Amino acid sequence: MSIPLPILDAPVPSVSLAHLDDLWFQVSGTVCNLTCHHCFISCSPHNHTFGFLDVETVRRALEESVPLGVKEYYFTGGEPFLNREMVPILEWTLRYGPASILTNGTVFKDEWLERLRRAEDASLYSLEFRVSIDGFTAEDNDAVRGSGTFDRAMRGVRQLLAHGFLPIITVARTRDDADDVALVKGFARVLKAQGYDRPRLKILPTLRLGAEVDRQRGYRDEERVSPEMLEDFDQGLLICNHSRVVTDRGVYVCPILIEAADARLGATLAESLTPYPLRHHACFTCYQYGTICSNASSGRRDA
Amino acid sequence: MPEMERIAVFGGIYNNYLALDAAIQDARQRGVDALYCLGDLGAFGPHPDRVFPLLREHAVQCIQGNYDISIGNDLSDCQCGYTDPRDNYFARLSYQYTYQHTNSANRDWMKDLPGQRRRQLGRYRVLMCHGSPRRMNEFLWESTTSTHFLEHLADAHQADVILGTHTGIKWHRQLSGDRHFVNVGVLGRPENDGRTNVWYAIVEARPEFRVEFIPLAYDHPALAAEMRSERLPDEFVETVLTGWWTTCLEVLPARERRRGKW
Numbered sequence: 001m002s003i004p005l006p007i008l009d010a011p012v013p014s015v016s017l018a019h020l021d022d023l024w025f026q027v028s029g030t031v032c033n034l035t036c037h038h039c040f041i042s043c044s045p046h047n048h049t050f051g052f053l054d055v056e057t058v059r060r061a062l063e064e065s066v067p068l069g070v071k072e073y074y075f076t077g078g079e080p081f082l083n084r085e086m087v088p089i090l091e092w093t094l095r096y097g098p099a100s101i102l103t104n105g106t107v108f109k110d111e112w113l114e115r116l117r118r119a120e121d122a123s124l125y126s127l128e129f130r131v132s133i134d135g136f137t138a139e140d141n142d143a144v145r146g147s148g149t150f151d152r153a154m155r156g157v158r159q160l161l162a163h164g165f166l167p168i169i170t171v172a173r174t175r176d177d178a179d180d181v182a183l184v185k186g187f188a189r190v191l192k193a194q195g196y197d198r199p200r201l202k203i204l205p206t207l208r209l210g211a212e213v214d215r216q217r218g219y220r221d222e223e224r225v226s227p228e229m230l231e232d233f234d235q236g237l238l239i240c241n242h243s244r245v246v247t248d249r250g251v252y253v254c255p256i257l258i259e260a261a262d263a264r265l266g267a268t269l270a271e272s273l274t275p276y277p278l279r280h281h282a283c284f285t286c287y288q289y290g291t292i293c294s295n296a297s298s299g300r301r302d303a
Numbered sequence: 304m305p306e307m308e309r310i311a312v313f314g315g316i317y318n319n320y321l322a323l324d325a326a327i328q329d330a331r332q333r334g335v336d337a338l339y340c341l342g343d344l345g346a347f348g349p350h351p352d353r354v355f356p357l358l359r360e361h362a363v364q365c366i367q368g369n370y371d372i373s374i375g376n377d378l379s380d381c382q383c384g385y386t387d388p389r390d391n392y393f394a395r396l397s398y399q400y401t402y403q404h405t406n407s408a409n410r411d412w413m414k415d416l417p418g419q420r421r422r423q424l425g426r427y428r429v430l431m432c433h434g435s436p437r438r439m440n441e442f443l444w445e446s447t448t449s450t451h452f453l454e455h456l457a458d459a460h461q462a463d464v465i466l467g468t469h470t471g472i473k474w475h476r477q478l479s480g481d482r483h484f485v486n487v488g489v490l491g492r493p494e495n496d497g498r499t500n501v502w503y504a505i506v507e508a509r510p511e512f513r514v515e516f517i518p519l520a521y522d523h524p525a526l527a528a529e530m531r532s533e534r535l536p537d538e539f540v541e542t543v544l545t546g547w548w549t550t551c552l553e554v555l556p557a558r559e560r561r562r563g564k565w
């Protein structure tokens with residue numbers, strides 16, 4: 001169990017929902033088979049703060065999303081594939097629109113991937129897998145994600161390739177001195193060795209929340225978003241400008257702040273469309289880096 | 304303006320004046336009431352200034368793409384928003400080349416183009432845009448755009464037919480109430496399918512809506528030779544000669560990426 005996030009009491013800007021483009025599902029709650037040291041919601045096998053979503057809940061939200069004109073669906077956790085209904089959930093979703101799933105790649109079963117291959121083939125839409133790997137050596141990755149996770153994630157990548165998926169490897173910049181060009185080159189080499197000759201990579205900043213606070217540090221007091229900072233800023237770069245996340249405890253403003261009580265906006269999508277004041281230090285990371293959660297194909301510019 | 308019922312719509316030209324010339328002849332032969340281009344006149348290919356006389360001489364009605372806004376307003380990049388360092392490297396090269404070889408009269412002309420156009424085609428209200436009606440550089444890919452999102456765009460922008468380009472790959476989706484979204488493809492480069500032809504669209508309402516995607520052959524070996532003599536990157540030349548994209552692949556969604564070679 002974690003302590004709810006504190007809120008800032010300084011004046012803060014509000015962000016309105018321009019349009020609900022991306023609907024997120026916290027599909028495995030805060031439950032994960034791993035306990036990464038940088039996990040911003042401190043997921044673990046025992047963190048049941050948020051629980052699994054069932055197919056029915058997802059279907060209701062999908063139906064509700066149609067008149068709202070949602071463009072894409074995203075699934076996260078925890079580890080989504082710990083949810084026993086993950087495959088049917090994705091099969092359903094692909095009837096409505098494109099689906100992206102954020103996974104650690106360590107728990108795939110081949111029969112699930114076979115079903116998902118058929119589901120994607122029967123759909124108009126893309127099914128994107130985003131696999132988190134945080135270093136291109138076992139040493140670097142396992143220091144953050146736990147012993148043996150590099151090899152297991154690489155096996156996951158090979159399973160995805162064998163089923164015709166082209167995973168996007170997402171890399172958290174876990175070291176302040178990390179050089180992005182070297183990261184890209186290192187990953188390209190390692191993935192090629194797995195048979196992935198056209199690797200897709202996305203490098204992300206870490207969020208100084210949850211376990212990451214102990215691994216590195218939390219936010220400094222001055223790391224916050226003030227009203228002036230948003231004056232000439234493209235708000236489309238903030239997730240809260242075009243997304244909401246469905247959890248088993250209601251709809252929240254974004255997947256980053258589900259541990260903040262004030263980030264719960266309502267029980268249904270309809271109730272969650274209100275503006276949100278950026279009362280959290282984590283908002284500063286969004287401000288600095290922009291679009292940290294969407295796929296490159298959405299055409300939102302990363303800062 | 305007389306009532307229109309059949310138009311030719313070109314997507315990004317990317318300096319490919321040879322394809323533009325071929326497309327204009329081809330569309331004229333097929334019989335159309337008007338010619339349109341949805342922007343991105345520059346990028347990628349050789350000799351940007353050769354595009355403009357053709358557009359003016361044949362009264363091709365253009366709107367602005369991200370490239371035209373950038374070049375016309377002396378911006379520092381093309382606003383494609385690549386994050387991959389390799390994609391960015393090539394995007395910068397082609398932007399600098401195009402910027403340096405577009406004369407100031409043509410830059411001014413681009414700067415004054417409208418961002419969108421509305422036309423009546425038979426009984427259909429047509430909205431022409433570059434990326435999407437709400438954002439000029441938004442990518443609307445077939446595999447990452449839900450049908451209900453397109454319904455929302457058609458409602459919000461009061462259009463029966465939305466025409467766009469920007470991604471480089473053509474597609475069409477029928478919406479409720481006989482409304483349509485069409486990405487018309489591009490003339491600038493082939494569409495990552497191993498064929499050297501490029502594409503444009505003929506859109507008609509006679510009186511029913513119909514879109515026909517036209518595969519267009521043009522003198523691509525000549526274009527490749529000119530690109531070489533202008534010292535444009537070999538990777539670009541390879542795309543012209545093979546029909547496979549070699550750069551700017553980062554933005555492709557899974558399904559579209561899988562169809563390509565790289």
Ligand code: SF4
Nearest residue numbers: 032034036039078104
């Ligand atoms: S970072 Fe991802 S894989 Fe690691 S503990 Fe958190 S949810 Fe699990």
Ligand code: SF4
Nearest residue numbers: 239240254256283286
């Ligand atoms: S954390 Fe980011 S997405 Fe969430 S409310 Fe703050 S700025 Fe918006």
Ligand SMILES: [Fe+2]
Nearest residue numbers: 343368369469
């Ligand atoms: Fe464009």
